[in-house]
Amino acid sequence: MSRTPSLTDLEQTDAFLRRHIGPDAAEQQAMLDTLGVESLDALINQTVPQSILRKDLLNMQAPRSEAEVLGYLKGVASKNEIYTSCIGMGYHGTLTPTVILRNVLENPGWYTAYTPYQPEIAQGRLESLLNFQQVTIDLTGMELASASLLDEATAAAEAMALAKRVAKSKSNLFFIDQDCHPQTISVVKTRAEAFGFDVVVDDVADLGQHEVFGALFQYPNTWGEIRDLKPLIDTVHAQNGLACVAADLLSLVLLTPPGELGADVVFGSAQRFGVPMGYGGPHAAFFATRDAYKRAMPGRIIGVSIDTRGNRALRMALQTREQHIRREKANSNICTAQVLLANIASFYAVYHGPEGLKTIAQRIQRLTGILATALENRGITRQNQYFFDTLTFKVPGNASEIVERARDARINLRLIDADHLGVSLDETSTRSTVEALLACFTGDQQSQDLAALDDQVGASGLGIPDALRRQSAFMTHPVFNSYHSETEMLRYIKSLENKDLALNHAMIPLGSCTMKLNATTEMIPITWPEFGQLHPFAPLAQAQGYKIMIDELETMLREITGFDAICMQPNSGAQGEYAGLLAIRKFHEANGDDHRNVCLIPTSAHGTNPASAMMASMRVVLVSCDEQGNVDIADLRQKAEDNAGNLSCLMITYPSTHGVYEEGIREICDIIHQHGGQVYMDGANLNAQVALTRPADIGADVSHMNLHKTFCIPHGGGGPGMGPIGVKAHLAPFVANHPVVPLDGPNEENGAVSAAPWGSASILPISWTYIALMGAQGLRQATEVAILNANYLAKRLGEAYPVLYSGRNGRVAHECIIDIRPLKAASGISEEDVAKRLMDFGFHAPTMSFPVSGTLMIEPTESESKAELDRFVDAMLTIRSEISRVEKGEWSAEDNPLRNAPHTLADITGEWERSYSRQEAVFPQPWVAANKFWPSVNRIDNVYGDRNLFCACPPIEAYEE
Template sequence: MSQMPSLSQLQQPDAFLRRHLGPDAAEQQAMLEALGLASRDELIEQTVPPAIRLSGPLALPAALDEQAALAKLRGYAEQNQVWTSLIGMGYHGTITPTVILRNVLENPGWYTAYTPYQPEIAQGRLEALLNFQQLTIDLTGLDLASASLLDEATAAAEAMALAKRVAKSKSNLFFVDQHCHPQTISVVQTRAEAFGFDVLVGDVAQLGEHQVFGALLQYPNTHGGVHDLKPLIDQLHAQQALACVGADLLGLVLLTPPGELGADVVFGSAQRFGVPMGYGGPHAAFFATRDEYKRAMPGRIIGVSKDARGNTALRMALQTREQHIRREKANSNICTAQVLLANIASFYAVYHGPQGLTRIAQRIHRLTAIFAAGLAQKGVQRLNAHFFDTLTLEVGGSQTAIIESAQAARINLRVLGRGHLGVSLDETSSAATVEQLWAIFLGADHGLSVAELDASELEAGIPAALQRRSGFLSHPVFNTHHSETEMLRYLKQLENKDLALNQSMIPLGSCTMKLNATSEMIPITWPEFANLHPFAPREQAAGYTLMIDELEAWLRAITGFDAICMQPNSGAQGEYAGLLAIRKYHESRGDAHRNICLIPASAHGTNPASAQMASMRVVIVECDAEGNVDLEDLKRKAAEAGAQLSCLMATYPSTHGVYEEGIREICEVIHAHGGQVYMDGANLNAQVGLARPADIGADVSHMNLHKTFCIPHGGGGPGMGPIGVKAHLAPFVANHPVVELKGPNPENGAVSAAPWGSASILPISWMYIAMMGPQLADATEVAILGANYLASQLGGAFPVLFSGRNGRVAHECILDLRPLKADTGISEEDVAKRLMDYGFHAPTMSFPVPGTLMIEPTESESKHELDRFIEAMLSIRAEIAKVESGEWPAEDNPLKRAPHSLADVVGVWERPYSIEEAVTPSAHTRAHKYWPTVNRVDNVFGDRNLFCACVPLDDYRE
């Protein structure tokens, strides 16, 4: 009888690692053999320059298994105290309908999808975003809306930038109402300083004394006041300036839309449409403007177009990858936005409909009016005569006692100046909340009754002239899906139109679409993380503090930096925040004249756009034939910049998918001229555990937690882009006006609305690192193995454009389709669309080199899935050969006609290839067919006929 194994032998220290990695040991060995290698160590020695290699394992705690990691994080969560937060300031309690919670927020079919650059396989989330735009258009009263921005404060900064671009006023001054939210004012001031705009924060009564190019107003304002903005807007228009209004989206259900008052831009947060406060985010910002300003609009616009059959089809319009075309001339550096959260907000509106939203808004307003009436009866003064949901109260010397009474009841109020308190009611408030508040403000024997006051005639909180009279959300989509059955089916119908990671590999270069493990995702919906107000007292967020501090320590160990700033809530925001730190550092040394930013020609388009936002002058550095930075060109341009050199923005490994041998020398050249090195962290997944940016020579780098550290893409966001900095830059990163952060100079402004950016998704990255520990290096090595395996198997059919030492690539590779296009007319776009027929999302198309496909397999894809992709690509190459030989006509073949939809199959078939060749070109598709719901979308039609609101249902029926 064989000996039973001991407990120690039965332990699984790498249990999660084996779940995270796609290829098992046998598959890895087979891939290595295909490369002519014996081990992963041999591959890494051939690939990663020895000069940058880490000498030992990462200084991280040993990996925990999934249950142990969840238990540890649960212990942190339990140290958070979830009080009733009536602080307001743009953050409110809300109820996420459980049908949306389970079927969208917790559903990988929604949260693992990619940004909808390939519209034929993204019609579901495009429709959800179109609904979001319709919601925004209807509630703001403006012509045009975007598909969401990052948060309310950065949307305000984008509004200011748009005003400067389009206003006819020649002024350089932007006016900000002092009654805007403080975090909004801070972010606007930060952005204005970098742009070189002048900002005046003051009383709107002063507005007429100044010539301005625009003004920022809040409606209702941060203290709850509701005022008629039309006289101020008319005043602005008289001097050819723009009126930008920050608005409460739920308040606009009852208030006259700012667009009807003449506003030019209306923005705000969609958080209270079912998205938890989450200690600050992620939350989708909404943004609307006039049609005449559409080409100056930041972010993404979803437009209505037609497909090849003339049927209605949706796509991203105008701004699609704008940064890669216009670079430093782009309207903004926004690459993706909070799409998952915008979808949740739009579904909240679909589920409740106009009647349901009106009932929610009226109930909140009625509770506020009852609370106000009771206080008024007892002689408590309020500072805002009119209100929607927020009261600012004069309590005099009773302030301390009231605060203590509120704390005893576990209620957070907004503490303003001496003797002033703010109260904001929300969807989670009830009659009991009002009773509790009366007891807090007046004492337990207040003698007031909610029922009695509710039955009486109450003073109007909203003046008659500002009560909404126009209808909203009349489109059928907002008036159909109110039963849970109908809503569930609508969500499923949209999900089925899209291709996400739960169906197949998404092999996008530069975007790292890896596993978003379920155990990583579970904690984000725990109430202890989801329901905290970002400005709640720090002692109520002790668990968040422990988790964030530990995550920062791990990120320091992984990157080698001395300090981490968690505030930037996207990769592009991280770039901007890092460049601002460099700028402030130079200014502190009397080097304010250093404003030249060197950027390799291969860089992400957000790099030059971010540099422009930091008022830097972009100078492009050429690349050599191998795709590396041209060292001689770099030296020449650094020398020419001389004392004006501010920094270099470098991506490592390079955007061409190669570990540049000269990266240390590149950094040394910049430092020798007094500049700083910004390392774009987009490709950090090829460094973790093998090399560290700070050791290589970077002074600052952002980390895409939504790429390397497993936060999912969500169809185009949420994102997190914290930056790591060396000690000399640490004092110059962002601080916050409401919650002062330890470390950075207290005078530094904010770059995002919340102190720790999108804090509620940080548990995802915490879980990933906790469950991987030093084995993170294994993930990096397997990602490199997968890329080299693909390159070796596909290189014979499609030339690999760039490679590094020993002919190896890094974690991604670029296939060159330009020779094939020259010979056959088949383009990279044709191949991208044809891959949809094989059940794949396309690789990154035409970036960083036009006419190419950039592929990144990640460490999470099995050899079986890699082989399926290889089979599809080689099959497509064989199809191209049929075009080459003349067997299929140049303009009538499966590639030019791709993707194929059901409409093709049920129609008359008169093509030189069979239906089977069109729709089931592989064994996998015969067993598991994914159908694109539309044929190839007409991009030109969509841009020439921009339409960004919900489509009449008859258009779909056609």
């Protein structure tokens, strides 16, 4: 007779880890049987080096139920106090249209998609990003725009770097207007110091006294003043420098675009286009420049190309500019963009259209004018003559008193000093907001005659100088003038979603990218107003919920990684690399070792590694790998000895980028330390370390953690991401600080690396929730099953495709690389043909040609069930049989399902003159028909797209055609 389950047994029915981990116990055993291994423990012992393998569980709580975790976190979030924010400084309250909130931000069809490197199954988000670029071009008055950067401050640093690359000036000096936002000034100074650029922060009146290669201006500036930038831009151009303008995107609806004033680069934040403040992020930055500078432009550009039928098709253009190809010669180290947030901003612009945006902007500006007039009538002196939404007042000796009155009214003002205050209004401001502000400033609770004030402002045209009122049209394209009802908007969003393959369709087996389950429970807190509506510079006393959550997450990450301190500021993995290298650099400088600038990097490294080293002004020395894909320790030892006097660090990924646990990792770290260097461990493959080993225990001094990989923040179609770094105690004083919200721990003089103190804080609850749900037991099981799934795939695929690298006992880590090169030599079928053919089976391709050209890198993650793995194996084995038919001559090298993939509805509904059947084309296995995903375009012509770069919405005539 079976045992009656106990209460403890019954309490496990809501155990989250059962839902996160794909294969159940029986499926795991079946896979172990295929591998010829008795147990999961035995597999791990065969795979992970014993010298680094932990036997005990992490010191963390046991797994908790979803209801318990959400209940606890809701209580934590309630400790955040949501005041009306009038702080400004680049962050503003906004209203996310609910049709966008529900159908984009909360929709896995949008947030679980991958970067659109396979454009045939990403046409929806590519179109949305193209719209984002068009909005940017229209509002800035520039010729070329990118598909988003990380935030306004880092975009400013990228603008400076672009200016240095392309300016004809021989100067090494960059000018920063002292009236820029303080966080922007700090991030740019940090970047300039790393690059070896000289910087002057000064009054624009003194611009002519400096010989510069570029200059940065804010429009309107941080105090709200609207200045005519043309004379300043002319001054910079007279010195052969570039003029870079940080602009408020919504203000450009009413103001003369910087491009029309002669600006060379225009950038800023698109946050107020429907994206919550979220205590600092994530937010999409926009970036626009001249067409002449397209090869030097940072970030991704969406371009218009054609497919094999000659139809319009979108893709990421000019990818040869990107860091993963150019490595230490890259323009920047950008890897993560802010695609999900750019899409929200894009849809916000589509939904409101030009007239809607103009109405929003005019209402904000009118309310600001009413406030300005009322206070002026009461004798309060305004410092800025012109304004869009921000006012600076002189209140001699009364600033603190007014701020306190405002806080009593649950309003936050910008306290500048004892005599000055700043006030910014936004889309959420109302008449009541203005009345409350008037009472705060005057101490008078009597209601104001706002109608009379409105008439006074309307008659005066107060705020914007006539010479800088926008005259040019914007957003005239049909896409911005067609979807203003919710019905039409809903259908437009859905039509784009239908063109994209995301995790809600099928497994995305990308090596090194860890496309794992982003559970619904983990996503729920990010849209809570308690997390979403906080300004990043709100008083810390109002952000106690964030402090508790971030402190707890830091404690979790310290235990998982073994590091002594965590810096949360980097808002992407590549930004984490940069921040970690800066900490190493400052550490050496503090020890009097300024000359230590050599960074050793294995040839197998991620492209961001050498690009990040370049950004930190380090000299890259490459280290060879052996035939098994491991770091050549003899070569490493020799190069460490050769550069011992100047050795700064080693950048290494573990497990290796080749998908194996290198047995010599401790020896590698020891060699670097013996020669005075530091070890930077790239955290891209942390999903194969969690709870089995720890970077700090292995020998790393610093490592970034891709929260959008290992810790379940979704990729969002190419962003958001988070890349906090863990450091050992000796590096802790040298991580980033912040000029507006000083942080405990780092040295006071340390600059910022991102705009907000804790980076993209509003997505940290995702990782906190994941770890809390999994607990110590679940985290270890997740890593073990990720290894099991990868070895199962390697075993089953290895009979048809060579597995390029394996470690001890023939095992791989959490990913494996299959080699397509021998098949290409025999048949002419390339890794790209295999990738495109997988679309016909409803799968996204593995990572193509990285880290080895002509290969596919596969990472199944722990989230995929055995049934899904088997389905993927079936697809790959079917493809192998198709390649065999090409090898045997049954199909020609040009007329076969692989070379013509992907197949669309247009293919099978048109004339058919191919040597294989329509059935073979689109239903290559019976199960494909049950849930067919149809690519919306045929294979895209990359060469055409680069030769004919077009990065804006096609003209109206294209739609008529």
